[in-house]
Amino acid sequence: MEGLFICKDDKYIDQVKGTSILSLLARKDDFEIMLYEFKAERPNSITPGNNADLMEFYYILEGEIIINDDDKSVKMKKGDYFYVNNIKETVSFRTLADTKMLYVTSQPVYSLLYTYTDELRNLLDKSEQKDVYTYNHGNRVQDYSVKISSKLGLSGDINYNIALASLFHDVGKCFIPDEILNKTSSLSDEEFNYIKKHSTYSSEILQGKFVDDIAMIVEQHHERLNGSGYPKGLKGDETRIEAKIIAVADSYDAMTSNRAYRNASTPESAMEELKRHIGTLYDEKIVLALEISLIEEGILAKNN
Ligand SMILES: [Fe+2]
Numbered sequence: 046m047e048g049l050f051i052c053k054d055d056k057y058i059d060q061v062k063g064t065s066i067l068s069l070l071a072r073k074d075d076f077e078i079m080l081y082e083f084k085a086e087r088p089n090s091i092t093p094g095n096n097a098d099l100m101e102f103y104y105i106l107e108g109e110i111i112i113n114d115d116d117k118s119v120k121m122k123k124g125d126y127f128y129v130n131n132i133k134e135t136v137s138f139r140t141l142a143d144t145k146m147l148y149v150t151s152q153p154v155y156s157l158l159y160t161y162t163d164e165l166r167n168l169l170d171k172s173e174q175k176d177v178y179t180y181n182h183g184n185r186v187q188d189y190s191v192k193i194s195s196k197l198g199l200s201g202d203i204n205y206n207i208a209l210a211s212l213f214h215d216v217g218k219c220f221i222p223d224e225i226l227n228k229t230s231s232l233s234d235e236e237f238n239y240i241k242k243h244s245t246y247s248s249e250i251l252q253g254k255f256v257d258d259i260a261m262i263v264e265q266h267h268e269r270l271n272g273s274g275y276p277k278g279l280k281g282d283e284t285r286i287e288a289k290i291i292a293v294a295d296s297y298d299a300m301t302s303n304r305a306y307r308n309a310s311t312p313e314s315a316m317e318e319l320k321r322h323i324g325t326l327y328d329e330k331i332v333l334a335l336e337i338s339l340i341e342e343g344i345l346a347k348n349n
Pocket residue numbers: 214215243244266267
């Protein structure tokens with residue numbers, strides 16, 4: 046019948062598969078209707094954009110998520126929905142189980158998400174296969190970075206940069222040989238110099254795929270306030286705020302994760318270590334913003 050569209054058996058206009066699957070089901074004028082499928086335990090974030098008219102609507106068809114609303118975490122299940130319009134801060138959520146969501150937007154976003162993510166999601170998948178630690182680490186660093194940035198009340202553009210740069214900050218480790226990356230004994234200077242190239246590699250991979258800012262931020266994630274970092278030995282405000290935030294989130298996650306060559310530190314001793322290096326390696330307000338967010342989540346005790 047004219048005007049009727051029946052779509053059966055997983056028929057869709059287009060689909061992009063990566064760490065999540067996004068299928069474009071229908072579009073008319075500016076409206077797009079999509080199906081978003083996520084595996085369990087995946088963090089995700091919706092970042093403020095430049096388009097105040099864009100409404101994004103998510104209806105949970107299957108599964109369960111936890112969404113962060115200011116300082117509260119809200120669990121949502123099948124039949125629940127949320128939508129965002131003109132948000133000023135990044136909204137983050139995490140899937141608890143394999144989750145399917147109907148995703149409807151009032152402006153076209155599919156092609157944007159597609160170009161941003163298709164190649165990059167493949168890259169993330171590749172880094173997951175190569176090194177599960179780096180992959181999970183990227184997700185956790187994104188989670189911490191987004192929380193720090195929202196605690197600091199930073200602008201929409203900065204939030205957007207942080208959400209993307211933090212997720213991809215270590216993808217350049219794909220190019221570091223496994224025997225160096227997974228070495229359990231101490232590294233020679235030469236090996237360490239090799240590992241140090243990963244921030245430049247990450248930045249080169251990302252060049253031209255997002256706004257160039259993202260590549261620059263990623264390149265700076267191992268720079269330190271006093272100039273002792275790498276690759277350029279930048280000092281103080283020569284490093285972007287986004288990179289300074291990722292540096293703190295990255296160091297905290299590295300310390301609190303088990304690695305082949307050492308056991309994880311507790312959140313308390315990792316925070317002590319970060320605080321010991323305030324002003325030399327790390328920016329004070331960023332470390333304190335992370336501390337507040339960990340206290341609010343019950344990960345750190347109050348008055349630590
Ligand atoms: Fe790194």
